[in-house]
Amino acid sequence: MSTLNFTIQTAEPLSQFTPRLGRLSLHRHEGPPAQDILTPALITTTSRGIVPHLSRDNVVATSPIAWTQVHFETFLEQTPPVLALHKGSHPLHTFLGYEPEKHILALSLRDPHDGQEMPPNTKEYVTCRCVRGVRRVSPASWRSLVLACKPDVVTALADTPFTPLPHSQKRITKSLERSTAWLADLLKPSQETVPTEHPAVLVQMAGGNEVRARKAFAEGLVERLYGKDQELVSPLQTLDEGIAGYVFDLVPLQLSLAPVAAARVEETVSSSAHERLLKASLAPLPITKPRIVHSARSPHTLLRLIQDIGIDLFDAHFAQRAADIGIALDFTFPAPYSTQTEEQHLALLPRKRENRTDLGHNLFAATYAHDHSCLAACFAGAASFPSISQLSSEFPVCLCGACSPRSYPSWIQHSALDTLPTDVGTFQKPFTRSYIHHLLHTHEMSSHTLLAMHNLTVMEAFLAGVRGVLSKVDGAKLFTEEVTRFHEVYDEHMVVFEEAKVEWASVERARGKGRLQREKPGNTTPLADSTAMSARVSEKGAL
Amino acid sequence: MEFEVVAKCPVTNARVSKMKLAHGVTVLPTFMPVATQAAIKGLTPQQVESLGINLILNNTYHLNLRPGIEVLREAGGAHKFQGWNHNLLTDSGGFQLVSLNKFTQITEEGALFESPFDGKPTMLTPEESISIQHAIGADIIMQLDDVVSSLTTGPRVEEAMWRTIRWLDRCIETHEKSGKVDTQNLFAIVQGGLDPKLRDQCVDEMINRKHRVAGYAIGGLSGGEEKDTFWRVIKQCADKLPFDRPRYSMGVGFAEDLLVCVALGVDMADCVFPTRTARFGVALTFKGPLNLRLSKHQAEMQPIDDTCPCPTCSSGTTRAALHHLVTLETVGAHAVTQHNLVFQARLMGRARDAIMNGTFPEYLKTFFADYFGDKGYPEWCVNALRSVGVDLLDGKDNTAVVTGSGAVWDRSE
Structure with missing residues (x-):
């Protein structure tokens, strides 16, 4: 069995809810x-x-x-x-x-x-x-x-x-x-x-x-x-x-x-x-x-x-x-403090709508074609630091396979003459928004692989942030404050999800998948009608 | 490029060589997986290198359209863009112009085609192709060639052959003026259709330019011609091409084709076959391909090949698990792609070891016995290997020989 x-590890006296x-x-x-x-x-x-x-x-x-x-x-x-x-x-x-x-x-x-x-x-x-x-x-x-x-x-x-x-x-x-x-x-x-x-x-x-x-x-x-x-x-x-x-x-x-x-x-x-x-x-x-x-x-x-x-x-x-539809998540808990200036971020933050920031980037969007920064502005890649022990405590690091890709510790040797490189196990430069934008538009499966690893890691960092706040002295009170601030900083309507779904569906449904035909200027298919589309693509369960 | 032949098979024309490029040494003969759009389908570059692969191919035609040269320049070239730290080869885009675009017209200036973006007539000249490949930054770049289908006959074939030579001269000029000759290596492409006379003339002309090209490809094949013609053209070209230059056979990916080409003296080959067939659920093995979609595999609790070191087999993924996934989940394609790339790499790695050890003829015999076994050896393979001193049928009185391509498939019973 x-x-x-x-x-339960909460120190404070616990009630039902x-x-x-x-x-x-x-x-x-x-x-x-x-x-x-x-x-x-x-x-x-x-x-x-x-x-x-x-x-x-x-x-x-x-x-x-x-x-x-x-x-x-x-x-x-x-x-x-x-x-x-x-x-x-x-x-x-x-x-x-x-x-x-x-x-x-x-x-x-x-x-x-x-x-x-x-x-x-x-x-x-x-x-x-x-x-x-x-x-x-x-x-x-x-x-x-x-x-x-x-x-x-x-x-x-x-x-x-x-x-x-x-x-x-x-x-x-x-x-x-x-x-x-x-x-x-x-x-x-x-x-x-x-x-x-x-x-x-x-x-x-x-x-x-x-x-x-x-x-x-x-x-x-x-x-x-x-x-x-x-x-x-x-x-x-x-x-x-x-x-x-x-x-x-x-x-x-x-x-x-x-x-x-x-x-x-x-x-x-x-x-x-x-x-x-x-x-x-x-x-x-x-x-x-x-x-x-x-x-x-x-x-x-x-x-x-x-x-x-x-x-x-x-x-x-x-x-x-989100990884299925081309979104790279980019948020933290606690939400970044406003004392952090744009310059302190490695990349552009997600779009703001009515003062609230999107939870991530719709990498299908044309604006990312030339954006050669790493996926999330809230996280650095491990390659930015000299060694894993020096990973910054000031700036969160995303250890996913997209932000901190790492060569495998061992490679397959196929003949006695094959020489294996000496840099196995090292962190490589992060994959960029522009690369994943390209992979999404060419209908390459690797885009979703990189995004799935990234989004799961961002979610885990988010929950680690929750645990971090709750474990502080007076955790429950601090947590309430941070939840309020999170709601103030980040957009809950998730409009970016709806936008990404429309673009994802148009690539997915276009004949020949990654075909260029779709990208011809002025080629607006009925599929681009966002309301009709979002109704149609509303996945099973509708959530 | 530093190119050094380190061993030669005492019987066949096979050889092992080391090719040192700007991103490391690749040992030949090798198979090059194709990352058409700057990604091996479904895999990350870290996964690809872990499979023991250090030379892959990108397609110039595709990368020029998307993401476009501007993006690649900003990113610092295709290596950085896709996070690939090893060797890279780009084709010239000529083949895709013809295979993907039905309105392409070839003129002396270049290939005139309808832009897939806006339908406007667009010209790809040899100079343009080389400068695009410079922006991509691959370690090996290919000349623009005038590609005609291998089934074409008549004066067009000869015209295309001579034009390919003239275009080679223009590619060489552009390449030498660019100052990139130290980091990027230009390969010539032998054309001439299926006509031995034309092939001869083409090879001669290209040998005359030997000191200005780093290697030679044999083009214009793998387009549906008879296998018996295919190997004869390969042999004819490989026999004449300079010993101290790598030889690259374009579009070859079936296991038996690869080994025949190696025996005839070919060093490199590329094909989308192993990755594409993986997406359709076909796993390659030394005992022939397995079509994992067939219901006969649905309860098989053994890996594709229990001696295979690939991540799929070594983690114990069963055929039944793959049957459950292939063509329905991308993960199924990833798993079989990893396996098939390792299969191709093992096939060629074993060939390298066998050539080094002087046992390549035995390797060929073992491979054909395992792979074709009771299904019968393809006659063209038997003939091709006989031409270089290996008789597959020696001591195999009961082995059937089949005409045609002889390729084997896993079928439902």
């Missing part, structure tokens, strides 16, 4: 423990089991990748799913190329960012999606798949309806009953005499947009069980005893709150509603377990969720999505 220990620092340690029944994770922390999202755009060597070289979320549904196109065929002590790690010492693999059935309509779930199964269409997964088969894959952490099946709204009272009640029963099913002790790896179990907090339903579901988790119910999960006295953490998927929550506006999420409108619903779920529960949020839309949302609720883990979906 893998155990996920979470220790205050920001907190924590440490996650995973102990496996077999194999090495994974490196501890300090919270608030980042979850890396995957597609078909891999981190988009990052080959295995780049995943290992990208240090922010630690807790990684894999969803099983894409593997259901084959029967039996190939993931479940692999043998060994860490089949999921080995098959997908993650390192047990470094990567905690969390498995869920469904992609938390997918908000598309689905056929209804029933008492017997959950419907999910793979490239060959809709598949059904029963709690029993989920249990056996999980035991075969041996992830470190697994989210129990939940009955989250993706059917047309509104959902009736009866439907919500059913959802609670099924989610509870399916959780109990996964918590059942294994029947085998040989102890096998049993992952730590997370629970998706059910109840949709009903405060009372959410509260009832949470209360059910801590209720003492009797009779048959207890026998099923024995020796557990309550379901909560078997739970390692609480999960909130914001996509279905958002859909249930604002089905019409879901395509363009009005974050500020719904943030108080989110807060109310999340609090309703957490109120009855112990405060000592990690709280996980998927698909938060922006760093601003992350800060609010840390500040007002005390969330511990967030996925980097928005940052990884």
